[in-house]
Each structure stands twice: as C-alpha cells, then as structure tokens.
Amino acid sequence: MARKKIIAGNWKMNMTPSEAVELVNTLKPLVANDEADVVFCVPAIDIIPVVEAAKGSNIQVGAENMYFEEKGAYTGEISPNMLTDAGVKYVILGHSERREYFAETSETVNKKMLKAFEHGLTPIMCCGESLEQREQGITMDWIRQQVKVGFLNVTAEQAKTAVIAYEPIWAIGTGKTATTEQAQEVCKGIRDCIAEIYDEATADAIRIQYGGSVNAATAPELFAQPDIDGGLVGGAALKPDFGKIVNYNK
Numbered sequence: 388m389a390r391k392k393i394i395a396g397n398w399k400m401n402m403t404p405s406e407a408v409e410l411v412n413t414l415k416p417l418v419a420n421d422e423a424d425v426v427f428c429v430p431a432i433d434i435i436p437v438v439e440a441a442k443g444s445n446i447q448v449g450a451e452n453m454y455f456e457e458k459g460a461y462t463g464e465i466s467p468n469m470l471t472d473a474g475v476k477y478v479i480l481g482h483s484e485r486r487e488y489f490a491e492t493s494e495t496v497n498k499k500m501l502k503a504f505e506h507g508l509t510p511i512m513c514c515g516e517s518l519e520q521r522e523q524g525i526t527m528d529w530i531r532q533q534v535k536v537g538f539l540n541v542t543a544e545q546a547k548t549a550v551i552a553y554e555p556i557w558a559i560g561t562g563k564t565a566t567t568e569q570a571q572e573v574c575k576g577i578r579d580c581i582a583e584i585y586d587e588a589t590a591d592a593i594r595i596q597y598g599g600s601v602n603a604a605t606a607p608e609l610f611a612q613p614d615i616d617g618g619l620v621g622g623a624a625l626k627p628d629f630g631k632i633v634n635y636n637k
C-alpha cells in the first residue's frame with residue numbers, strides 16, 4: 388500500500404501569535420505539495436490565528452500537547468475539545484522534551500492517545516532513544532516498550548490512522564541527523580513492532596516519521612526510505628527551508 392507522506396513542523400516554544408501569522412503567510416506559497424500531508428504543530432496560543440491564516444491553503448494545524456481529561460480543574464491544561472473546536476486535526480504526544488522536562492511517561496502518553504482517538508484527533512506519537520541507550524545497544528528494546536505502552540488498548544482501526552515519529556534524542560536540535568540507514572532501521576523496527584501488536588495490514592497503513600535535525604539537504608534521502616513516511620521537523624520548520632523539505636520530491 389502506498390502511504391501518503393506526512394511532513395510536520397514542530398514549532399516548539401517559538402513564535403508569538405503575530406510572528407506565527409507572519410510565518411504562515413511566508414510559508415503558505417512554499418509548502419504546497421499534493422503528494423504529502425503538511426502539518427504545522429504550533430503552541431496552543433498560536434492555534435487560532437494559525438488556523439485562520441492557513442485558510443485556503445493545504446496547511447493542516449496540529450497541537451504540541453493535550454491533556455487526557457475532558458474538562459475541569461486542571462489549571463493550565465488544554466482539552467481535546469478545545470483543540471477540535473479550534474480546527475486542530477493532529478496532536479503531538481510524548482515528545483522527548485515533554486518526557487524530559489514535564490515528567491510525561493508512556494502511561495500518560497497512552498491516556499492521551501486514547502483521548503485523541505476518541506475525539507477524532509490524529510496523534511503523532513514520539514519515541515526515541517538517548518545516546519546512552521544507543522551506545523548500550525538497547526535502542527530497539529526501549530522504543531518497542533514506548534510503542535507497546537503508548538498503543539495499549541488502541542484498536543487496529545485507530546492505529547492504522549496514527550502517526551509515529553521516531554526521534555533519536557541525540558539528533559534533536561544538535562545538527563546531528565541519524566544516518567539514513569539508522570533512521571530506516573529503527574522505523575522498520577517500529578513497523579515490525581506494530582505488526583506484532585496488530586497485524587500486517589495495520590503495520591502497512593500506519594505512518595512513521597523520522598525527526599531530528601531534518602533539513603532540506605537530508606530530507607530527500609530520508610523520505611525515500613521504504614519505512615520512512617515523512618518527517619517531524621523542528622528548527623527548519625521555522626524557516627523558508629521548510630518549503631524545500633515539504634517539496635523534497637520535486
């Protein structure tokens with residue numbers, strides 16, 4: 388089955404609302420590509436102006452996080468309903484920065500995954516090893532654990548629509564991209580893990596991205612790999628270069 392590529396920007400904690408609108412206006416003409424889903428995952432406060440600014444373009448909007456309860460006394464959190472009502476389609480869950488700085492665990496990521504599906508949001512679930520884990524030779528054990536816990540009680544039908552982002556922590560924001568072989572090997576390992584949990588049809592349908600210092604120069608080779616269905620892009624998503632990444636195949 389031919390999987391449609393999905394190329395997403397993760398803006399992280401960058402761009403005020405007015406800067407966000409300016410960036411969308413700059414990127415809008417550059418990111419047109421019918422062959423890929425193009426997603427801008429933006430800070431919560433930028434969502435409404437970005438949805439508005441992206442109207443009439445192929446840009447879909449995602450959030451960078453979400454809480455797993457419906458509503459109530461959870462000061463500072465954002466609910467799934469708030470996201471869908473604002474026009475959000477995707478939500479990044481379990482980014483390594485959230486796991487490291489905000490104590491997210493695979494268990495809380497799993498709760499968020501289930502909530503996201505319940506509300507028709509497509510999760511982009513992040514996983515990835517530290518440099519230490521890679522050197523210890525436990526990369527795949529660690530990632531399989533993250534995937535298995537993250538997908539607990541997720542049905543095959545839901546899993547087919549999900550996105551997994553493989554982001555080696557040592558490659559994030561370091562300018563150190565994983566080699567094409569390393570990225571393909573782990574993305575294939577993740578697909579094999581999905582086949583074990585579910586079946587071949589689910590493994591064949593789920594989209595797996597690579598993330599970690601992706602730029603216009605590295606994107607074409609990475610995205611051409613059989614198990615890499617696009618990218619989750621940090622720093623380079625804030626620049627006109629993102630247009631080149633999205634049009635990696637042109």
Ligand SMILES: O=C(CO)COP(=O)(O)O
Nearest residue numbers: 397559560599600621622
């Ligand atoms: O964390 C990332 C995307 O979620 C990757 O960030 P960089 O592309 O800046 O390395």
